[in-house]
Amino acid sequence: xxxxxxxxxxxSQNTGSADGPRAGRGAMLRWFFILFLIFGVLGIYSVLQRRxxxxxxxxxxxxxxxxxxxxxxxxxxxxxxxxxLPGTLKAYVESPIYSRTNGYLKKWYKDIGSRVxxxxxxxxxxxxxxxxxxxxxxxDLTTAxxxxxLAGITAARYQDxxxxxxxxxxxxxNANGDLAAKRAMVQSAEANVKRLEExxxxxxxxxxxxxxxxxxxxxxGTLINAGNGGLATKQMFNLAQxxxxxxxxxxxxxxxxxxxxxxxxxxxxxxxxxRNFCGxxxxxxxxxxxxxxxxxxxxxxxxxxxxxxxxxxxxxHFDVRYSGRRLSxxxxxxxxxxxxxxxxxxxxxxxxxxxxxxxxxxxxxxVEVLEGIEVADxxxxxxxxxxxxxxxxxxxxxxxxxxxxAGQPQSQKN
Numbered sequence: 154x155x156x157x158x159x160x161x162x163x164x165s166q167n168t169g170s171a172d173g174p175r176a177g178r179g180a181m182l183r184w185f186f187i188l189f190l191i192f193g194v195l196g197i198y199s200v201l202q203r204r205x206x207x208x209x210x211x212x213x214x215x216x217x218x219x220x221x222x223x224x225x226x227x228x229x230x231x232x233x234x235x236x237x238l239p240g241t242l243k244a245y246v247e248s249p250i251y252s253r254t255n256g257y258l259k260k261w262y263k264d265i266g267s268r269v270x271x272x273x274x275x276x277x278x279x280x281x282x283x284x285x286x287x288x289x290x291x292x293d294l295t296t297a298x299x300x301x302x303l304a305g306i307t308a309a310r311y312q313d314x315x316x317x318x319x320x321x322x323x324x325x326x327n328a329n330g331d332l333a334a335k336r337a338m339v340q341s342a343e344a345n346v347k348r349l350e351e352x353x354x355x356x357x358x359x360x361x362x363x364x365x366x367x368x369x370x371x372x373x374g375t376l377i378n379a380g381n382g383g384l385a386t387k388q389m390f391n392l393a394q395x396x397x398x399x400x401x402x403x404x405x406x407x408x409x410x411x412x413x414x415x416x417x418x419x420x421x422x423x424x425x426x427x428r429n430f431c432g433x434x435x436x437x438x439x440x441x442x443x444x445x446x447x448x449x450x451x452x453x454x455x456x457x458x459x460x461x462x463x464x465x466x467x468x469x470h471f472d473v474r475y476s477g478r479r480l481s482x483x484x485x486x487x488x489x490x491x492x493x494x495x496x497x498x499x500x501x502x503x504x505x506x507x508x509x510x511x512x513x514x515x516x517x518x519x520v521e522v523l524e525g526i527e528v529a530d531x532x533x534x535x536x537x538x539x540x541x542x543x544x545x546x547x548x549x550x551x552x553x554x555x556x557x558x559a560g561q562p563q564s565q566k567n
Contacts, residue, residue: 219545219546219547220537220540220544220546220547221546221547221548221549222497222499222533222534222536222546222547222548222549223533223534223535223548223549224499224531224532224533224534224548225483225486225531225532225534226528226529226530226531226532227480227481227482227522227526227527227528227530227532228480228481228482228519229479229480229481229528230479230480230481230521235470235471235472235473236408236411236470236471236473236514237468237469237470237471237514238402238403238404238468238469238471238514238515239402239466239467239468239469239515239517240400240401240402240420240452240466240467240468240469241400241401241402241464241465241466241467242398242399242400242461242462242463242464242465242466242467243398243399243400243401243463243464244364244367244393244394244395244398244399244463245394245395245396245397245398245399245453246362246364246393246394247367247391247392247393247394247463248361248362248391248392248393249388249390249391249392250275250358250360250361250388250389250390250391250392251379251380251388251389252278252355252358252377252378252379252380252389253352253355253379253380254278254280254283254352254353254355254356254377254379255280255282255283255377255378255379256278256279256280256281256282256283256356256377257278257279257374257375257376257377258276258277258278258279258371258372258373258374258375258377258389259276259277259278259279259356259373260276260277260373261275261276261277261369261371261372261373262274262275262276262277263275263276263360263366263369263390264366264369265366265367265368265369266365266366267365267366268363268364268365269360269363269364269365269366269392270360270363271360271361271362271363272359272360273359273360274357274358274359274360275358275359275360275366275389275390276357276358276371276389276390277356277357277358278355278356278357278358278377279356280352280353280356283349283352283353283356284353286349287346287349287350287352287353290342290345290346290349291346293342293345294339294342294343294345294346296342297335297338297339297341297342298339298342300335300338301332301335301336301338301339303335304328304331304332304334304335304336305332305335307328307331307332308325308328308329308331308332310328311324311325311328311329312325355379358389358390360392361392362392362394363394364392364393364394364395365392365393365394365395365459366390366391366392367391367392367393367463368388368390368391369389369390370387370388370389370390371387371389375387377389393463395456395459395461395462395463396455396456396457396459397432397453397454397455397456398453398454398456398461398463399451399452399453400418400420400432400451400452400453400454400467400469401449401450401451401452402418402449402450402451402452402469403442403445403447403448403449403450404437404447404448404449404450405446405447405448405512405513405514406441406446406447406448407511407513407523408473408513408514409437409441409448411471411473412434412437412448412450412471412473413434414433414434414435414436414437415433415434416433416434416471416472416473417431417432417433417471417472418431418432418433418434418452418454418469418470418471418472419431419432419469419470420432420452420454420461420467420468420469420470421467421468421470422461422465422466422467422468425460428460430454430455430456430460430461431454432452432453432454432455433452433453434450434451434452434471435451435452435453436450436451437449437450437451438450452469479513479521479522479523480521480522480526480528481516481519481520481521481522482496482510482519482520482522482526482532483518483519483534484518484519484520485534485535486532486533486534486535486536487510487520488507488536488538488540490507492509493509494509494510494512495507495508495509495510496508496510496522496525496526496530496532496533497532497533497536497540498526498530498531498532498533499531499533499546499548503545503546503547503548504543504544504545504546505533505540505541505542505543505544505546506542506543507540507541507542508525508526508530509525510522510523510524510525510526511523511524511525531548533546
């Protein structure tokens with residue numbers, strides 16, 4: 154009995170010792186599984202986090218690649234306004250004055266700003282070489298005339314002796330030939346004297362027309378060379394006729410048909426506020442400049458007081474009235490491409506549409522647009538040169554809608 158109980162007790166101890174290692178291994182596996190799940194969750198979270206960051210970065214990169222632009226609307230110009238274009242004043246006649254003889258400037262009589270009449274003396278040149286040449290030519294002429302007189306006497310004597318056959322006919326012919334040669338030498342000497350007298354007369358420089366001296370480039374003692382054939386030749390004076398005065402205007406091609414001879418035009422200058430100088434169109438170039446698409450027009454304006462100065466800038470008001478609806482755009486809303494002048498318009502799908510436009514008048518800070526855009530078009534202001542047709546753009550949070558007023562011509566605001 155006692156043996157049986159002890160055997161049973163021994164079996165129970167063996168069973169407990171076997172279940173212990175199995176329980177320990179199970180707990181360890183559970184802990185490994187939990188750790189594996191934790192690391193797996195952390196790995197999946199890290200992968201998802203990186204993917205999300207990459208997606209956000211891609212979206213931001215895509216957003217940054219789309220340019221931001223500001224837009225404006227073209228400003229309507231009221232119908233019936235007058236045509237005002239910039240013009241440049243030029244002298245009616247302008248000529249550089251050069252010397253026709255060589256020498257040294259002896260004296261000048263007129264300085265810049267002097268009003269001179271046609272034929273009035275401007276300067277005097279000392280020409281010692283020409284004077285000596287003229288003296289020599291006159292002496293040669295005297296010698297030629299003496300030889301001609303002797304040859305004439307000899308030929309007459311030979312004619313008398315030929316009648317008595319005291320000389321041969323050959324001798325008489327030789328005398329007559331010598332007389333003709335001496336007569337030609339006199340004519341040559343006379344021509345040379347006349348040439349040098351004309352050249353010496355150029356020592357006095359006269360005004361070829363009435364006007365104003367605008368430049369004087371010589372002083373007494375300055376070496377003077379004849380003509381204008383190189384750097385050694387110095388322009389003595391510059392003479393300009395300023396009454397009347399010419400005004401050159403580049404009229405846009407679209408307004409060319411409105412310009413005709415006799416059309417009244419008045420000038421206004423900022424420095425002469427309140428004064429108008431009126432004239433008329435006298436001629437046009439009758440050709441459109443392919444570079445600027447403009448018609449060169451000349452307006453002549455009387456200038457008896459000399460208030461209008463050559464080279465000045467003026468606004469030319471033509472007696473022409475516009476009709477119809479036109480638009481104005483600031484200069485910084487234009488794109489100049491090889492295809493022509495364009496405006497970048499943002500469509501309803503936020504994509505660019507490059508519209509070619511036709512420009513009319515130039516107001517300085519704005520231009521008149523005759524065709525190509527509408528008032529409702531959203532025109533990009535300060536467009537980058539890299540913008541392309543159909544490119545996606547993003548409008549700024551505060552579009553420059555009101556900046557179009559800066560492009561309105563001043564004459565239209567008043």
